[in-house]
Amino acid sequence: MSDSPKTDFIREIIAADLASGKHETTITRFPPEPNGYLHLGHARAICLNFGIAQENAAVGARCHLRFDDTNPEKEEVEYVESIKADVKWLGFDWGDNLFYASDYFEFYYDCAVHLIKNGLAYVDEQTAEQIKETRGNLTVPGTPSPWRDRSVEENLELFAKMRAGGFEEGAAVLRAKIDMASPNIVLRDPVIYRVLKAEHHNTGDAWCLYPMYDFAHPLEDAHEHITHSLCTLEFEIHRPFYDWVIENCPVPAKPRQIEFSRLNFTYTVMSKRKLLTLVKEGHVAGWDDPRMPTLSGARRRGIPAIAIRKLCEKTGITKFQGITDIAQLEFEIRDHLNAAAPRRMGVIDPLKLIIENFPAGQSEDIELDNHPKDPAMGSRQVALSRELWIEADDFMEVPEKKYFRLGPGRHVRLRGGYIVKCTGFEKDASGKITEVRCEYLPGTRGADAPEGVECRAAIHWVSAEHGVEAEVRLYDRLFTAEDPDAAEGGFVSVINPDSLKTIRAYVEPAAANAAPEEVYQFERLGYFVADRHDHQPGTKPVFNRTIGLRDSWAKK
Incomplete structure (x- = not known):
């Protein structure tokens, strides 16, 4: 890792805020939704948020790990635990600063009541399809809901009924009352609460009313006194609503949202929905399959965490969306393992x-x-x-x-x-x-x-x-197309049929006695890791190929 001070537009903003006295310290957060495993695209956000806290430790800076768990239908304890393990594996620690959005459900509810009392929110009984149809588009303004001008008293009564379970799912929502003609569609009376009669991993069945992510997120930041809420570029269009919530709710702090470009790679997909498809349809053996672009998959494949951190440092923080050649990560892997891996x-x-x-x-x-x-x-x-x-x-x-x-x-x-x-x-x-x-x-x-x-x-x-007979799994890139999302037949159509070959091999006894997750360079062949789950010293060894000695895709 470079010893020179890191600099980018976000760090410059933070340095200026500290120098001017706007903030006495810096508080960032990494706020994953526990609806899947973390992937390589999250690494930049993790390194940025925790890195800024480390760099400003002299003024008491810290980074929170906060689970944005406001959707019980997609969230699981398994994902919570995997996220904690991945962040630590990548080299970061949140200390005592572990939080859950679900811990603040009462606070969100009070904020929603505050909006209703101030004429800034209303209960809408239109269907989801009707709300979508009346939202308008980029050239056509939205149409106000027939329930938009309900009285404060009626809205308070109906919202309390929603909380008490008096509405079925989809029968009523709470919407912010902003501007149905706004050029920013996000501001056209967005839904901020919906009825979900689902068990929550943290709160059980205490609630059947859940806040929408866009409403809860700024309130979480404010509740935790976050100074700089760092988000990827897709949230830029949502920033006006983020600021609206902060300005119109009784919050203890006013965080600033700043956007940066997310980390994307060639030959991968980064959508949790698509990664879940790969898992559920059996194209891979699970979220931590070594072919998956998840951090758990990278760890199981033997990719060193420092290689990912180095790549994040070299690609930097910008406002310009781009795609990083996966070969750059592979270079960092080889560069580190060449020096660190025993032969x-x-x-x-x-x-x-x-x-x-x-x-x-x-x-x-x-x-x-x-x-x-x-x-x-x-x-x-x-x-x-x-x-x-x-x-x-x-x-x-x-x-x-x-x-x-x-x-x-x-x-x-x-x-x-x-x-x-x-x-x-x-x-x-x-x-x-x-x-x-x-x-x-x-x-x-x-x-x-x-x-x-x-x-x-x-x-x-x-x-x-x-020598000792071993099972060796030869892993390769999961997709044959540089941009799987653009494939005519869909990303599944370009799965590499040769992404995994399981073979019988022989290794010297010193390799057979490796500890799980120990990485070696098998001379003249590449880098191999003792599988963290299936390899046990004293039994038939199991090795995964991390990467070859050279880029076999360079001529393809």
Whole structure:
């Protein structure tokens, strides 16, 4: 992470407010709705809100984690817990500042009563379809509801009836009384309360009347004395209503809403509704499937949190909506793991190699560095035996030009060990290579090739006797289209059929004993993580491919 002070238009506003004395401190909030798992698009908002609090800690700044749980039909405790875990995994902590919008339900209700008493809200008994039809459009003003001019007394009575369960769902709503001819459609008497006879994860069945998000959000901010309410650009059109609520309700503070561009990526979808579709229709194995662009999915895939934070820092905070190439995140992943991940050997497309002049039943310990550029990571012993597993593509019956690995009569070095010469091979009835035979050259372990022996490559290997069979899941991008949302057949039509391949592999014992979530570079193959749920040391290891050593999509 950069040590230089971060700067952007939001931080400049906050610095000016502190310098002028408008605010003595800064209070931000990250306010997710617990109706799904957090995704990569949320990372910018998390890093911004918590980051600003950290940067201004000297003046007592803080960031609240607040759940905007005003819609019991879509919210679940599972989502609440996943959000808390993801924010902490990303590297942030809210301390004692954990809040729920549902804790303020009585406050919202009192504010609504205040609006009614001041002639600024009314109970409307039109259907949802009628309200939509009379809202107008960008060129046609809205039509006032026939209930718009009800008396204060009647509205108070009806609103109390709504709270008491006297209306069925959809039979009545409470609307703010603003301007049905406003050029901003959001201000055309928006609905601020509706009847929902649903169990709430936090308040149970205490309420059957719930505030709309646009009404509750500014009140939550004000109730918590938020100084700067930072939202993504889609909320810009809602800011006039945000300010209207603050100005017309009895609130203890007046927060300022500021919008910034959200983080979008190529080859992904960021809509919770679409992510839920992927889960419910079985296109993925769950919200934390390593192919999902959720933070939980990223964690399970072995993507380091610091790579996401670095990307957020580099892409910055702007007012301009754009799309970030997913390759930029992949670069940050490789850049971090190249330095941080210990090396291990694993073979994911096994081909048997027999060293015919190596004594059967014997082995030699080979010492290998855990990292080629970091001596502090130490070394490990790997057993070399007569029979090994190598990658199938490290042998070619008829070698192509510039292919320097094994072929008939060719030499190659076994990583950390001897140079071997291919003496023969076997095929099955279909013509597939099933076994390669070779001889090792004595005296070449850790030494240069003898004069007259051409050896221009080294290959990794795993002892067939000492290695451990593993399940390896080869994950790739979930979508084949750069913009899945624009696909003619819908985003589901461009799901990558090769986004997951589960294979049998072999790994050295030091990899098999990995702790869940430990990431290694399997030499020459890429970065792999021990699955946080399915991998347990002492049992058959399970690894997920985090990312390859190179961008395999660069030419596509």
